[in-house]
Amino acid sequence: MQVLITGSAGFIGFHLTKALCRQGIQVYGIDSLNHYYDVKLKHARLKECGIEVARYGEECASSLYSGYRFRQADLCDKEMLESIFAENHFDCIINLAAQAGVRYSLTHPETYVESNVAGFLNILELCREYHCDRLIYASSSSVYGNSREVPFKESARVDQPASIYAATKKSNELMAYTYSWLYHLQTIGLRFFTVYGPWGRPDMAPILFAQSISQDTPIKVFNNGKLSRDFTYIDDIVEGIARIVNKPGLVREDTPGVPAVIYNIGHGSPVKLMEFIRLLEKNIGKEAVKEFTEMQAGDVYQTWADTTKLRKDYGYTPATSLEDGIREFIEWFKTFKL
Numbered sequence: 651m652q653v654l655i656t657g658s659a660g661f662i663g664f665h666l667t668k669a670l671c672r673q674g675i676q677v678y679g680i681d682s683l684n685h686y687y688d689v690k691l692k693h694a695r696l697k698e699c700g701i702e703v704a705r706y707g708e709e710c711a712s713s714l715y716s717g718y719r720f721r722q723a724d725l726c727d728k729e730m731l732e733s734i735f736a737e738n739h740f741d742c743i744i745n746l747a748a749q750a751g752v753r754y755s756l757t758h759p760e761t762y763v764e765s766n767v768a769g770f771l772n773i774l775e776l777c778r779e780y781h782c783d784r785l786i787y788a789s790s791s792s793v794y795g796n797s798r799e800v801p802f803k804e805s806a807r808v809d810q811p812a813s814i815y816a817a818t819k820k821s822n823e824l825m826a827y828t829y830s831w832l833y834h835l836q837t838i839g840l841r842f843f844t845v846y847g848p849w850g851r852p853d854m855a856p857i858l859f860a861q862s863i864s865q866d867t868p869i870k871v872f873n874n875g876k877l878s879r880d881f882t883y884i885d886d887i888v889e890g891i892a893r894i895v896n897k898p899g900l901v902r903e904d905t906p907g908v909p910a911v912i913y914n915i916g917h918g919s920p921v922k923l924m925e926f927i928r929l930l931e932k933n934i935g936k937e938a939v940k941e942f943t944e945m946q947a948g949d950v951y952q953t954w955a956d957t958t959k960l961r962k963d964y965g966y967t968p969a970t971s972l973e974d975g976i977r978e979f980i981e982w983f984k985t986f987k988l
């Protein structure tokens with residue numbers, strides 16, 4: 651089996667690439683290596699997979715995984731993508747590349763429309779043109795906005811996004827549905843819930859907080875700590891995606907006759923922000939300097955995944971407790987240097 655993973659130098663893409671390569675699956679990775687956060691971290695993740703990038707567009711073979719090839723390429727570069735699709739056959743496309751982050755979308759909304767909407771359209775078009783069987787793509791828990799109906803179920807109404815980031819993710823779900831309807835492309839949208847773990851994203855709370863606690867600088871506790879998140883350990887996310895990749899025969903339809911489906915993929919147990927901070931403090935061995943502030947624009951109060959659907963179809967059961975996950979994350983954090 652050969653899969654294309656977009657965003658393979660990103661946090662989730664990197665872990666997924668390693669896991670699939672270890673299972674003997676051929677992986678073709680692409681990533682624009684943009685500068686949204688320190689690009690050295692993306693290069694370090696690639697190096698960990700045996701990839702050294704020389705220049706944009708050049709294909710590199712991994713020195714560690716014989717089945718892994720990588721090319722620095724942008725989703726918006728249709729010509730480059732077209733040549734990748736023309737030269738390879740993919741049994742499955744996994745689209746993780748996107749402009750991530752809720753807060754940045756308040757100041758850079760156009761970047762989100764470029765990568766997440768126009769870039770995603772390129773992927774859909776190429777899937778159609780090259781007759782790909784399956785597209786798995788990243789959506790987000792943020793599509794639930796400030797819904798008070800918890801836990802969040804896939805069947806809930808999700809048309810009140812609280813940020814442009816969330817709006818682009820909801821757009822992906824709609825666009826994927828259209829291609830499933832028009833061209834019978836099998837599309838599987840995954841709503842990820844706050845993913846954390848080693849090699850994580852430096853713009854997200856776990857790393858920002860861990861850095862501040864270690865350096866005795868204040869952490870900003872939004873909404874005076876009255877927030878909760880369904881924190882999900884990276885290995886559980888990867889395990890969930892790998893289960894889907896490895897079960898190509900299952901075609902689910904949220905609407906009869908249209909091979910499009912959406913799944914939540916989260917831990918399934920919300921954690922209060924203060925509890926999350928307490929566990930970080932315990933593992934780092936220091937108390938945080940806390941600066942309690944108002945709610946941030948674009949943020950939501952709580953997230954909580956109902957994962958019944960993914961469990962039923964793919965036997966997904968997140969196995970990592972928050973205590974174990976944070977311990978692993980902090981162990982990595984203490985030793986990792988860029």
Ligand SMILES: NC(=O)c1ccc[n+]([C@@H]2O[C@H](COP(=O)([O-])OP(=O)(O)OC[C@H]3O[C@@H](n4cnc5c(N)ncnc54)[C@H](O)[C@@H]3O)[C@@H](O)[C@H]2O)c1
Nearest residue numbers: 657660661662682683684724725747748765788842844845
């Ligand atoms: N990490 C989370 O908690 C979380 C939660 C919900 C949804 N998601 C979604 O999951 C996916 C992966 O997230 P992540 O945490 O690994 O983020 P990430 O930013 O670490 O990875 C995304 C990668 O995509 C690349 N990229 C961005 N725009 C691109 C473009 N136009 N062309 C090619 N590559 C491009 C970036 O360089 C980056 O390496 C994203 O779609 C994100 O929106 C993540």
